[in-house]
Amino acid sequence: MPIPPRLRRSFFDRSVHKVAPELVGATLLIDGVGGTIIEVEAYHHTDPAAHSYVGRTERNAVMFGPAGYAYVYRSYGIHWCLNFVCEHEGSASAVLIRALEPTQGLASMRRRRGLREERALCSGPGKLCEALGVTHKHNGLPLDRAPFELRARRELPDIVTGARIGITKAAEKPWRYGLKDSKFLSKPFKT
DNA sequence: TATGAGATCAACT
């Protein structure tokens, strides 16, 4: 079985609402550690919930740059969250990576997270960053070069959509995408 | 199963 192609910058240079669902089922590795993307959320700059909505600041500057780069920010003062920038026609948008099914480097993930059951290693944006060792040092790095390795999915997965988690503005927008019935989701989708 | 507190940082009021 051939290895699926790397995701190129052009993959991300489209509407975030096209890119986000296509990332479900893709593979994300950082320094060889990671797995299959199970859950993401889309944030467009016209969306009041997006960090870029209020304009460019020091924190969100990467979102205003070219597509195909990592935007990493600190969440609740404790965690890191990883996004893929999807600039398109000046849109300053990004996809939040919320959950992975761990497939590579399980030992490293367990070491970073403490001994845990597999389904709890990457089932949330903060957990995932801890498991993969993502920090502010990854902010602004290109996604098509080391330490990142992103590979396209092989088959079209069963995707479900729903409201995004933990936001108050534009909370009704169905811009959360997940792999149907996966046990690695951060939270189940309402049916 | 569900709800609440605490941890802790940076943007914003």
Add this chain to the structure above:
DNA sequence: GTTGATCTCATAC
């Protein structure tokens, strides 16, 4: 001073 694109642990049902 308040609020978050969060997580863990404790306590209550």
